[in-house]
Amino acid sequence: MPLFSDDLFLGAGATYMGTGNQSATAVISATISGTTMTVVQSLSGDPLVVGQYITGSSVTANSYIVSNNGQNSSGQTTYTLSQSSTVGSATTMYAAGNALLGDPAPMSLGVGPLGRIYIWDTIPQTLQTANVVASQTTSGAGALTLTAGTSATSVVRSDGTTVIQLDVPRALQVNCSTTARAFTITGYDYYGQAMSEVITVATAGTAVVGLKAWYQIATVSIAGSATACVVGTSDVLGFPIRVIDAGYLVSNVWNNTLDNDAGTFSAAVTATATSSTGDVRGTYKPSSASNGSKRLVCAIAVPAIGSGPNSTRTGVLGVTQA
Numbered sequence: 001m002p003l004f005s006d007d008l009f010l011g012a013g014a015t016y017m018g019t020g021n022q023s024a025t026a027v028i029s030a031t032i033s034g035t036t037m038t039v040v041q042s043l044s045g046d047p048l049v050v051g052q053y054i055t056g057s058s059v060t061a062n063s064y065i066v067s068n069n070g071q072n073s074s075g076q077t078t079y080t081l082s083q084s085s086t087v088g089s090a091t092t093m094y095a096a097g098n099a100l101l102g103d104p105a106p107m108s109l110g111v112g113p114l115g116r117i118y119i120w121d122t123i124p125q126t127l128q129t130a131n132v133v134a135s136q137t138t139s140g141a142g143a144l145t146l147t148a149g150t151s152a153t154s155v156v157r158s159d160g161t162t163v164i165q166l167d168v169p170r171a172l173q174v175n176c177s178t179t180a181r182a183f184t185i186t187g188y189d190y191y192g193q194a195m196s197e198v199i200t201v202a203t204a205g206t207a208v209v210g211l212k213a214w215y216q217i218a219t220v221s222i223a224g225s226a227t228a229c230v231v232g233t234s235d236v237l238g239f240p241i242r243v244i245d246a247g248y249l250v251s252n253v254w255n256n257t258l259d260n261d262a263g264t265f266s267a268a269v270t271a272t273a274t275s276s277t278g279d280v281r282g283t284y285k286p287s288s289a290s291n292g293s294k295r296l297v298c299a300i301a302v303p304a305i306g307s308g309p310n311s312t313r314t315g316v317l318g319v320t321q322a
Contacts, residue, residue, distance in 0.1 A: 025046055025052060025095055025096050025097075026042070026044050026046035026047065026048055026052070026094070026095040026096075027042075027043040027044040027046070027092065027093075027094055027095075028040075028041065028042055028043055028044075028048070028092070028093050028094075028095065029041040029042075029043055029090045029091065029092055029093070030056075030087070030090065030091065030093050031087050031088060031089065031090055031091070032058075032059065032081065032085045032086065032087040033086065033087075033088075034084045034085075034086075035066075035080050035081045035082070035083065035084050035085075036069075036078055036079070036080060036081070037054065037065075037078065037079045037080075037081050038072065038076050038077075038078050039076060039077050039078070039079070040076060040090040041090070043092065046095075048065060048068070048079065048095050049065070049098070050065050050066065050067060050068060050100065051064060051065060051098040051099050051100035051101060052064060052065050052095040052096065052097065052098055052099075053095065053096055053097045053098075053099060053103075054081060054093055054094070054095055055093065055094045055096070056087070056091055056092060056093035056094060057087070057091055058085060058086065058087050058091070059085050059087065059093060060083040060084065060085045062082075062083070062099075063081045063082055063083040063085060064081065064082050064098075064099040064100075065079050065080070065081060065082075065095075066079075066080045066081060066082050067079065067080045082099075114304060114308070115301055115302045115303045115304050115306070115307055115308075116301075116302045116307040116308075117250060117299050117300065117301060117302065118240070118241055118299075118300045118302050119297065119298070119299055119300075120239065120240055120241075120296070120297070120298040120299075120300055121295065121296070121297050122168050122237065122295070122296050123292065123293065123294065123295045123296070124167060124168050124170065124235065124237055124290040124292075124294075124296070125150075125151035125167045125168075125290065125291075125292045126150075126151070126289070126290055126291050126292055127170075127173075127232065127233045127234055127235050127289070127290060128149055128150045128151055128152070128232045128233050129173065129175070129207065129230055129232040130149060130230035130231070130232045131147075131148070131149030131150050131151060131152040131164075131232050131233060132146060132147075132148075132149070132152060132164050132172065132217055132220065132231040132232055132233070133145065133146060133147065133220050133229060133230055133231035133232075134147040134149065134230065135228050135229065135230050136229050137225075137226070137227045137228070137229065138222055138224075138225050138226055138229060139225050140224065140225050141221070141222060141223050141224050141225075142221060142222070143219060143220070143221045144183075144220045144221060144222060144229055144231070146164050146217065146219075146220060147164075148164050148165075149232075151166070151167045151233070151292075152164050152165065152166055152167070152233075153165045155216070157188075157192075157216070161218055162218075163187060163188065163216035163217055163218045164187075164216065164217045165215065165216050166214060166215055166216075166217075166233060168215075168237060168238075169189065169190045169213040169214065169215045169237065169238035169240075170213055170214065170233050170234060170235070170236060170237050170238060171209050171210045171211065171212060171213055171214070171233075171234045171236035171237075171238070171279075171283060172185060172197075172199070172209070172210045172214055172217070172231055172232065172233060172234065173199075173207045173208065173209045173210070173231070173232055173233065173234045174199045174201060174207065174208055174210070174229075174230070174231050175201060175205065175206070175207040175208070175228070175229075175230050175231075176201050176204070176205075176222070176226040176227065176228055176229040176230070177204050177205055177226065177227045177228040178201070178204055178224070178225070178226035178227060179201070179202070179203065179204045180200065180201070180202065181200065181201050181222055181223060181224055181226045181229075182198050182199070182200040182201075182222070182223040183198070183199050183200070183201070183220060183221070183222055183223075183229075183231065184196065184197075184198050184219075184220070184221045184222075184223070184275070185197045185198075185199065185210070185214070185217060185219070185220050185231070186217075186218050186219045187214055187215075187216045187217040187218040187219070188214075188215060188216040188218070189212075189213065189214070189215055189238070189280075189321055190213075190215040190238065190240065191317065193320070193321040194321060195212060195214070195273075195321040195322065196275045196322065197210050197211070197212045197214075197275050197276075198275045198276055205228075209234045209236060210234075210236075211266070211277070211278040211279060211283070212238075212278065212279045213236070213237065213238020213239075213279050213281070213283055214238075215238075217231075234285075235285050235286060235289060235290050236264075236266075236283045236284075236285045237283060237284050237285065237286070237296065238279055238281060238282075238283050239268070239279075239281045239282045239283065239284065239298075239300070240281070241281060241300060241302060241306060241316050241317065242268045242280070242281045242282065242306060242314075242315065242316060242317060242318040243265075243267065243268055243281065243282040243300060244267050244268050244270060244282070245267060246265050246267070247301075248300055248301045248302075248303070249265065249298060249299075249300060249301075250299040250300065250301050251297075251298065251299045252284065252296070252297075252298045252299075253296070253297045253298075254286045254287060254288070254294060254295075254296050255286075255288065255294040255295065256294075256295065261286055261287050261296075262287045263284055263285050263286045263287045264284070264285040265282070265283075265284055266278055266279065266282055266283045266284070267282050268280055268281050268282035268318050269318070269319065270318075270319060271319070272319065272322070273319050273320060273321055273322035274322050275322060277322070279318075280317070280318030280319050280320075280321055281317065281318045284296070284298070302316070303315070
């Protein structure tokens with residue numbers, strides 16, 4: 001499983017955003033009498049500036065520094081605060097944010113990790129109806145012979161498995177001249193995760209398009225004898241990351257057209273995947289046929305669960321394949 005970098009970071013980690021104690025600009029030991037704050041010691045070494053909020057035990061909420069009054073007779077620096085407080089003994093306080101710059105009031109957490117925009121840029125080749133399995137007849141149930149046709153390549157994976165590799169992740173279509181024949185396909189997705197799918201021809205001679213986006217096909221078998229069995233590709237393309245709602249498609253431009261494409265979107269499956277469920281990352285079928293030159297450019301909004309320090313594998317790549 002690949003590990004993406006900053007745009008899609010897989011792995012959990014604590015994060016703090018905002019102006020709370022965890023991200024304070026300065027930490028001090030100080031006393032307050034009325035609106036005068038006397039700094040006894042700088043605990044962080046960071047400077048205090050006019051406008052910074054001051055928080056701590058017994059400090060009036062939303063107090064900030066109005067002015068720097070310089071040193072007193074004891075050599076301690078004093079500041080004027082916007083509100084009156086009483087802190088009789090030296091207490092640890094925190095300086096963060098800046099009221100004069102429009103920063104929010106001090107808080108322990110901000111909005112949290114934000115999402116990103118992922119640009120999916122792909123040019124699918126023209127679909128082929130028989131570039132995975134060329135037309136053949138079976139005398140009974142069993143495996144079909146795979147043949148790498150146009151826009152498909154026979155490759156050997158690192159584990160020694162020979163597979164038919166497609167140009168881009170896309171759904172397969174199956175057909176035969178016999179009614180009610182189920183094709184069982186095994187192989188791998190774009191990230192090398194094993195997957196399987198059962199696609200059934202309901203009407204003899206009528207192709208049926210599957211739901212999952214395939215990248216490598218290892219085996220195709222059929223449940224019974226049939227004539228003119230073929231397996232090829234479709235124009236149903238697989239998203240590279242999980243898309244659970246059309247609202248996450250900021251834009252989807254097909255064939256160099258400014259307007260969003262009126263294609264067909266299928267959301268990612270979020271329940272446990274099986275050989276009959278849809279794609280774990282979702283699919284998109286452009287409004288017109290691919291031809292090897294039309295480009296699809298989708299700007300996909302990636303939520304916090306799919307990017308940044310709190311992302312998860314499921315959040316970005318979907319549930320486990322089946």
